[in-house]
Amino acid sequence: DKGERRFEDLVVEESTFEDVDTELLSKYKEILNTNLSLEEILEARALMKKGHLTYAGILLFGKFPTKYLPNARVRLLKFEGNKMETGRRLNIIKEINYESAIPRIIEDIKREMHSQLRDFQYLAEDGMFKTIPEYPEFPWFEGIVNAITHRNYSLQGDCIRISLYDDHLEIFSPGKLPNIVTLENMKYTRYSRNPRIARVLTEFGYVKELNEGVKRIYDEMQESFLKDPIYTEPNSSSVLLTLENSIVSRKARIEENRNITFDPTTLPEKQLLVYGIISSHPGLNAKQISEILTLKKSSIETAIKGLKKKDIIEHTGSRAYGGYVVKK
Numbered sequence: 001d002k003g004e005r006r007f008e009d010l011v012v013e014e015s016t017f018e019d020v021d022t023e024l025l026s027k028y029k030e031i032l033n034t035n036l037s038l039e040e041i042l043e044a045r046a047l048m049k050k051g052h053l054t055y056a057g058i059l060l061f062g063k064f065p066t067k068y069l070p071n072a073r074v075r076l077l078k079f080e081g082n083k084m085e086t087g088r089r090l091n092i093i094k095e096i097n098y099e100s101a102i103p104r105i106i107e108d109i110k111r112e113m114h115s116q117l118r119d120f121q122y123l124a125e126d127g128m129f130k131t132i133p134e135y136p137e138f139p140w141f142e143g144i145v146n147a148i149t150h151r152n153y154s155l156q157g158d159c160i161r162i163s164l165y166d167d168h169l170e171i172f173s174p175g176k177l178p179n180i181v182t183l184e185n186m187k188y189t190r191y192s193r194n195p196r197i198a199r200v201l202t203e204f205g206y207v208k209e210l211n212e213g214v215k216r217i218y219d220e221m222q223e224s225f226l227k228d229p230i231y232t233e234p235n236s237s238s239v240l241l242t243l244e245n246s247i248v249s250r251k252a253r254i255e256e257n258r259n260i261t262f263d264p265t266t267l268p269e270k271q272l273l274v275y276g277i278i279s280s281h282p283g284l285n286a287k288q289i290s291e292i293l294t295l296k297k298s299s300i301e302t303a304i305k306g307l308k309k310k311d312i313i314e315h316t317g318s319r320a321y322g323g324y325v326v327k328k
Helices: 004-009 022-032 038-044 055-061 102-116 137-150 195-204 213-223 247-258 269-280 286-293 297-309
Strands: 074-079 092-098 119-123 129-133 160-164 168-174 230-232 238-244 313-316 323-326
Touching (some): 004 195, 022 055, 022 102, 022 195, 055 195, 074 102, 102 137, 102 195, 137 160, 137 213, 269 323, 286 297, 297 313
Antiparallel strands (some): 074 092, 160 168, 168 238, 230 238, 313 323
16 A cells, blocks of 8 residues: 555654543543553554654544644535535535544544434334334444544545435545455455554444454345445545435435325335335335245235235236336
């Protein structure tokens, strides 16, 4: 990586222990259960050398990290609609900048994301209302932690951005994938660009260092009947993670705003599951849907019959080889 891995070890000559968030560092000391002084802890983790903090020390425990790294921040942006508009049509409805030490940023963003992402209710077959989240927590939280942990902090012209749209969210991180990691092998290959930062965040409990995070993002999106996450490298100088929400939550959001008669979240449980699968994978037949949901084919056929009766879905193609789609 042409030395960028060692950027976190560079000493910030202008810095002193006065730059340290001692409250946060004291919390870290409790986690370590050590008798070392705060200064000794920083020195033991190579976060401070001869009285000066390294960039890793500034990022992890600095009072004001952006004093030395102006773009060591995270922007949370919420947009109205499915894409960013410009000029007079600019559709940003919320913007928050996070500029504190990394552990504080992670906790602050986690709280805000919970307040911004939606939960939707649906009527289960037992007559009780149940809740489905717009996205499962692990994929977006792991995506944010990965971006913060592994971004290339030597690239100081941009910052991490989390963009929330009606139908998807994006997590943008400056710097291409590190070293041996590629888009093709990232589910199974681990390499830390910032190992000192990663170690401290592991001790805080945010990072597992077991190479399971990306694979689990895929698994949890699939378990929630959502499309696979999409990883790309825009301009070969950054990493972008895109998570799409479901047609169920998307429709529910639109219907709440527009007062449309049909509300998919009030469907019985199996009809809701089948509706979600048909919406995201149009053209499947009853057997294929039953295999995906691991439910009996007879149950799927009953749910399909109910959806057809409500004029929500229709069959396309031949009787033998066709499948079901949502009616427009």
